[in-house]
Structure formats: structure tokens, C-alpha cells
Amino acid sequence: MMSLSIVPDLGQLQDAYAVTSKATQITPLLASAALARETGAARVFVKPESLQWAGSFKVRGAYWRLKQLTADEARRGVVAYSSGNFAQGLSAAGQALGIPVTIVMPVDAPAAKREATAGYGARVVLTEHGERAREEVAAEKAAAIADEEGLMLLHPFDDPLIVAGQAGAGLEALDQLAAGKAQADILLCPVGGGGLIGGVSLAFHYLSPATQIFAVEPQGFDGMGRSLTHGEIETMPIGPSTICDGLMARKPGAAPFAAVTAAGVRGLSVSDAAVRRAMKIAFEKMKLVLEPSGAASLAALLDGHLDVAGKTVLVVATGGNVSLADFARHVGDA
Template sequence: MTTTVPSLDRLRQAYAETSRATQLTPLLESAALARETGAARVFVKAESLQWAGSFKARGAYWRLKQLTPDEAQRGVVAYSSGNFAQGLAAAGQALGIPVTIVMPIDAPAAKREATKGYGARVVLTDHGERAREEVAAAKAREISETEGLALLHPFDDPEIVAGQAGAGLEALDQLAAKGVAADVVLCPVGGGGLIGGVALAFHYLSPSTQVFAVEPQGFNGMGSSLAHGAIETMPLGPKSICDGLMARKPGEAPYAAVTTTNVRGLTVEDAAVRGAMKVAFERLKLVLEPSGASSLAALLGGKVDVAGKTVLVVATGGNVSLADFMVHVNNA
């Protein structure tokens, strides 16, 4: 199967459109993190402060803009464990497009309620011992067929990749304004929509930058696929606290984008993620959900040699309840 890889012009077109509806999230520099890791400079792209609490609003808005007038009137359906749900619901609310979200029953309650708060209809699925994304995806397809709604994929779509690339283009502009270029980028990965876009942005505009795909232990589908040269599905195993990164394999569109660039995979453990959440709060004054803190966990855990290098950490989301946040940081 041949999958379209968005061009630089397409990335820029998407960013020009979505930047009118999203926030320019801050690029935070931390001298403390640089000293602790031996890096020359460390920057954190705080996508946790984006509308709906994560980068997902970028790709969701751009994808909705590609609907035909008839599709937009009837509405869309998608499955998501939370952040794409909120991003799509918020984008749908802004554009007046009805949104139905299928969510696993064990998705965080805070994300479920926030999705409803943006006006979306939420349908829950109970996956039992099966992979939760497979059950939720099947339900979304059923709703699409029976109700005539456009079926959107949370990450396996070239237009989602193009939309998410805005986080990378924006970071590149912000780094350039400071007169620096990133040697290393650490980016969390679930299905791969974000890293597909970010990797392409840096591939086109900063090809010497090394981008790393950061995944939870046991859910390193992108890293394993890159290592073996074909998409691989990870076996069912223990859950991770990084609920937004528990895809068992990368999407074809993100994988196609990533394989045109120079991305390497690495994994982080839950304990390291808890520690990173605490550091983000104490040092950066950022509240990050586990998935959003995974890239910082990789930096702090020494997963990459960053001595003397300029590092960009993509902090992808902050959608976590106070109760869950406290449990994680208190166990760090």
C-alpha cells in the first residue's frame, strides 16, 4: 500500500490554517535541566497548554477543514482514549460540526467529561481482554456505517500528520528566533501522528536534527517497526500509566512519514514518567499527564547522550485529574 507523505508546502498550508484557531504554545528554556543532563540548552515545547490540553487540536482542526460540506453537516465519528477526543470535540465545536467519540471504558474520567464538555456525544466500549483500540475502532466503524457519519482516524491519516506538524513548525520558528537549532528532539509516540508531522518538519527544515520516538515500555510499536523495517504489532501486555500512548502499532501514514526521515526509537518506564511529571511541576511549573511527560522522562533518564547538545522536549499533553496527578507524583 502506498501512503502519501505530506510535502513541506502541505505542512505550511495546514499550519497557516490551524494557527488561526490554535494557541501559539510557549517554548520554555530550562537552565536547571541543562545542568542536570549535561546538555548545552534544553527547551520544552509546552503543547500541554494548547486548546483542549494537547497538540491534538492541531490535526483535528485541519482534518475537519478537509470535509465536504455534506460530510460536515452530517458530522463525524472517531475513537480515542482521550486527547484526540478532546481536540476533535473542541475543533468540531469551533466549526459547528457534530462530533461523536467512541472511548474505551477505562479511559480517564477527566478526559471523558472534558470531551462531553466540548459538546461531543461520547460512546463507551468495554474491551475486556481484547486490545481496547481494536474494540473502539470497530464500534466507530459501526456508527459510521449505520448513521452515515464520516469516520476519522485519530492518527493514521496523512492530513492528521500534516496538521500535527504545526507543533514542529512552530518550535522551529521559536528556536530560530532565539538563534539556535535543535540537535536532538524527543517526542512522545502513540500511533505516530505527532512524530510523523514533527519529524517531517525537522527533516525539511533542519535535517541535521536527530528525532527520537519515545514510547512506553511494552508499547514501542514505532521503535520496533523502525528497527525491523516493517510495521509490527506489539503483543498484549501490562498497561502503562501513559494511557494516550498505548497503541499496539503505528499507523501506516505516520510510519510512511517517519521512514522518510531519520527517527530512532526508545522506551521509558512508568517510574521514570512519574518522576518526570514531578520535575515538570517543580522546575517548569507545568502540569503534565503521563503521556505528555514521557519525552522528559527520556531526557532525565539518560536515554540519549545529550552532552553539549541543544535539546527540544515535546511535552504533549496536560489532561490529568488532580487526584491522578497527585497519585503519580507522590509515588515518584
């Protein structure tokens, strides 16, 4: 396996992308005049990772992580916990590479994500969490399965290799911006545990250091933003839920936190109401179907709390794994 420091350097990000880009789609960079008019921005670009294999950016980091397994580890297989998108990304990558995958999911994870994960050939184990944080229960079960069955235990976001793999979305966006002779003044990216923004923020830190980067989280689950404010990782208390089921991590991972700290990221939080509106506008203005978690960064742009007047803004829309019934319900409530 590749040796990697907790904060990958530019060469390590590029090495990962050289491999993962052969197995993933190039998702488009969409310019939206409608969003620019709505917000007062000079230009708005949306990077819809919802159009990636398995419906989200997660396959990028998952594929790179699996490529770093030893032959014996790959033969025995891997286990991880996930509420949905990493589950699908890892399962799709495992299917492509012929590596057995077991996924532990909370019982209240969206049914569409459970079914899609199984559809990629993964074994799905469900956990009941009661009053406990669901990711903690699922993580404990995944660790127990790893011990009992001799599987490689993978973390969905707290892994420098995952961070390096997810950086492909940022490197790809930078290439697309350059091709259009544009440079982002502001980058908005949703955050759960931080794997994606860890990689994307490093890509921009190394290659577009003038870009201001914001970590966008649901209200009540803004562990990354609070951790950045106080300079150390903070754990959020168990409280009200959110429709952004993929962004419910109670604290950021150590590897992503180190990356975003190095990149000078700042935090923002958004309400569920703002997310619903963003889902509706993405559909109406750009014909994009986004899940709530995937629309969080667009919600941050649209809610008006960030001054984007005259700026070029890049919005990373991270996933589109939502059932038709849930999408219609959320958009109908907007």
C-alpha cells in the same frame, strides 16, 4: 478535500499550519537551565503542548482534518475512537466549526478526559473491551456507528491530513528556535500511533535535517521503535498496562510510519517510574502540569540513556489532561 500523498511535502505542512495557526494557540518554547544542568546538555527547550486548546497538540490535526470535509460530510458529522486527547481535540475543533462529533472511548479511559470531551459538546459512546486490545474494540464500534448513521469515520492518527496538521507544532517550534538563534541537535517526542511525530519529524526533516529525532514510547508499547528497527510495521502483543494511557497504541499507523521512516527517526522506550519522575520534575522545575503521556519525552531526557552532553535538546511535552487526584498520585509515587 485536499489531495495528499501518504508523506506530505513541506508545502502541504505549511498550508495546513497557515490555517490551523489562526485557530490554535502559539504554545511557548521554554528554556530550562535546570534541565540543562541536570542532564549535561548545553541547552534544553520544552515545547508544552499541554497549554494548547483542549490540553494537547491534538486540536491541530483535528482542526485541519475537519476543514477538509465536504459541506455534506460536515453537515452529517464525524465519528472517531480515542482514549482521550484526540477526543478532546476533535470535539473542540468540531465545536469551533459547528460540526457534530461522536467519540467512541474505552470505558477505562480517564474520567477527566471523558468529561472534558462531553463538555465540548460531543456525544460519547463507551466500549467494554475485556481481554481484547481496547483500541481495536473502540475502532470497530466507531466504524459500525459510521455505517449505521452515515457519519464520516476519522482515524485519530493514521491519516496523512492528521499528520500534516500536527506538523504545526514542529513548524512553530522551528520558528521559535530561529527567533532565539538556536538549532536543536536532538528532538524528543512522545508516540502513541504516531500522528504528532509524523508531522513534527517531517517539519524538522525538511527545515532542520541535522536534528536527530527520537520517538519516545512506554515500555511494552514501543511499536514504533520496533517497527523502525525492523523496517516494517509491527504489532505489539497485549501485555502489561502503562500509566501513559494516551500512548497505548499496539502499532503505528501506516501514514505516520511512512513519515518517520522518511525523516530517519529512531526509537526510545521509558518506564512508568521514569515518567512519574519526569512529571514531578516538570512541576517542580518548570511549573508545568503534565499527564503521564505528555511527560514521556522528558522522561527519556532525564533517564540518562541518551548522550546529550553539550547538545541542544528540544523536548515536546504533549499533553496535560490529568485529574488532580491522578497527578498527585503519580507525583507522590515518583
